[in-house]
Amino acid sequence: EPEVTQTPSHQVTQMGQEVILRCVPISNHLYFYWYRQILGQKVEFLVSFYNNEISEKSEIFDDQFSVERPDGSNFTLKIRSTKLEDSAMYFCASSEMYRVHGYTFGSGTRLTVV
């Protein structure tokens, strides 16, 4: 079964530092997403990405966040200057189309900002 792979599984960073979370989506998927889940809360949409550009972003996805597809396989989320409230699980997902067919989540990166 194809998987969405995320690295690292856990990242601890100092407040104010930049972090890059990495994802390898399923190879034939065209749509890529990042979601966030603060401990004990629901999963929240951050951003969707298609054809090398952001197609939608939430109010959470402010100027401190950016996404990139630097090559044909990786999809990254960068947080420029982390804050304590950025501590959360970050999930990458990908889908074949904008509809949900084949929408698959990775296992997540736990980001802890200290």
Added chain:
Amino acid sequence: GQQLNQSPQSMFIQEGEDVSMNCTSSSIFNTWLWYKQDPGEGPVLLIALYKAGELTSNGRLTAQFGITRKDSFLNISASIPSDVGIYFCAGQNSSNTGKLIFGQGTTLQVKP
């Protein structure tokens, strides 16, 4: 913004019992999804519903897409200990960006 109201928030049941949980929204969704999340893992898709009124089963799981397109339910029959986890509903609207809106989750505990 759009919100999904999921209930109940948690359930503690005996093995073998049936379980029902539901989601409602003030907005219309074109697609409803039900996910299960185990601790430290990402959501795993259980059932996807694409048409209003659709009733779909996956083993012991049954889900329905409400006629009004504003609600959905998930039933689990004859629960077993490995059903333990958090169940989330998620909806997708007419947006062509693929964005999913998640409910708050139902935590299910099953007593053997």
